[in-house]
Amino acid sequence: MTYQVYTRPAEHHFAVNPNETILEAALRQGLTLPYGCRGGSCGACVGKLAEGNIRYLTDPEKLKGLDRIDVKNGEILLCQAIPESDLIIDVHEPERIADIDIKKLPCRVVQLGKLADDVMLLGVKIPEKERFAFLAGQYVDFLLRDGQRRSFSLANPPQENGGMLEFHVRLIPNGIFTAHVFNQMKEKDILRIEGPFGQFYLREQSERPILMLAGGTGFAPIKSVIEYSLKQNIQRPIHFYWGARAQKDLYLESLAESWVKNHSHIQYTPVLSEPLEEDHWQGRTGFVHEAILEDYADLSEYDVYACGPPIMVNSAKQTFIEKRGLDAEHFFADSFDFAPPKS
Ligand SMILES: Cc1cc2nc3c(=O)[nH]c(=O)nc-3n(C[C@H](O)[C@H](O)[C@H](O)COP(=O)(O)OP(=O)(O)OC[C@H]3O[C@@H](n4cnc5c(N)ncnc54)[C@H](O)[C@@H]3O)c2cc1C
Structure with a gap:
């Protein structure tokens, strides 16, 4: 049976087909709900169920994302929830991405x-x-x-x-x-x-300085965004931190260094958590989000972009908001969760 979903406060209505998740239905119909991994892990696709009933596509015991939301308070994972009645959902709908077909x-x-x-x-x-x-x-x-x-x-x-x-x-x-x-x-x-x-893309209308942090291959989307910003001649200050275990894991370091060399608005700080003896590492050590906590006393005026392992993304989000006054609306992330187990 097809059910109707009504979102508040944006007041959107959309239909959800049998066995379709709320997020799938919204994306299919061109609506923008919050989401990240689409596998029930990252917890980004949170909404609060105000009325109606849902079931989950995957066994809730296996949904890591449920530990990252306030289930007792009625929060649900929109990427996994399938309506079992018409629903009313309180959800923060992010700004609409340009009309791009999936x-x-x-x-x-x-x-x-x-x-x-x-x-x-x-x-x-x-x-x-x-x-x-x-x-x-x-x-x-x-x-x-x-x-x-x-x-x-x-x-x-x-x-x-x-x-x-x-x-x-x-x-x-x-x-x-x-x-x-x-x-x-x-x-x-x-x-x-x-x-x-995904919703990890540059907010171009913002004038805030930008902090970026990547863990391992989290460098990939950061590279895409920085190269795009250079093509567009965007001059907002960017400080990019790249966290990895050892120097060999900073696999395109010369590229990051070339951004700094050629563009005075870009800074780059590599941070190694387990440098090897052969690295003769003189630079920063520890976890990458901790280096940012050391360097920045106040993040209330920044846009932060984070990509990489879930532990890095979650630690950054939590500590930057709680300890450095970052506005949660200005934290943009893709958490590189593993794909959900085959059902
Ligand atoms: C939005 C998004 C973007 C991503 N972008 C990238 C990207 O650009 N580059 C990139 O490299 N990855 C990226 N990832 C992560 C990537 O999608 C996963 O690593 C993916 O599951 C790998 O597929 P696979 O088939 O090789 O491994 P799978 O078959 O999915 O993984 C095997 C299983 O082994 C287990 N496992 C293996 N190693 C570990 C470990 N170290 N810790 C815990 N469990 C483990 C897990 O249970 C996992 O389910 C992204 C993920 C998301 C959600």
């Missing part, structure tokens, strides 16, 4: 090259007759043959027609997709993607 497209692998032992640059091209619009910082899902999907951020900004889409893929031990990328994938292989997704 598409499913085939693409051809045109580049595969190691950036580090466990990071692969994957370049793909979509068919020439197709168009694929996205905002710098967004991500796509690679569609696997068995119906599973894996999310990866675009590492370059939108290109001229026919340009390559770049991804930085970190190898996950026993990971289905990433092991395939490292061990079997070849140039000219055909893949399928769906996207673009």
